[in-house]
Amino acid sequence: MTIISQDFYNRNTLEVAKDILGCKLNRRTESGILSGIIVEVEAYTQEDPACHAFKGKTPRAITLFKQPGIAYVYFIYGMYHCMNIVTEEYDRAGAVLIRALEPLPPTENTNGPGKLCKALNITKEFNETDITSKESDLWIEEGIIVPKKQIITTTRIGIKLAADFPWRFYIKENKFVSKL
DNA sequence: GATAAGATGTTA
């Protein structure tokens, strides 16, 4: 399997979000490698009021300004983690939130951003992990090809700010996309 | 089915 390089992430966030659908997320654990196809994502950029980086380089959001191709993992609602991939050139903030995976093999419950982090045991210790290297315990490879016609665009979920931005993308009729 | 409430801790 071909690992996805930094160049892929060093682009406009909206483009990366659409192009990463169908790619395969891998997590190496003591009991083996857990994998899933990315089937649902959302985009966030520094000009976007809903983005953590909108207010600038706060301690939490500083990761978003770093080099593309690293993970941004944060803790939310007192019990869940959410995993993003940092995009855009160094010193420009941008990220793609991984919202759902199609698990391989189909055992884990990965149809939501908090659930997939729990299933793959992704915690804040993975913040700033280089996901373009197989030496990491978290990386992304090429997966299946998703035709443009199969990509559905909608507004993002669970936010109040910029709720009208059509920056959520998912694979049409995939059973593992988060509920309604 | 739908909608509401509760759990829980970090952030600025």
Place this chain on the structure above:
DNA sequence: AACATCTTATCA
């Protein structure tokens, strides 16, 4: 006080 969530309870 809000929060890029999810589960459980309580209706119908």
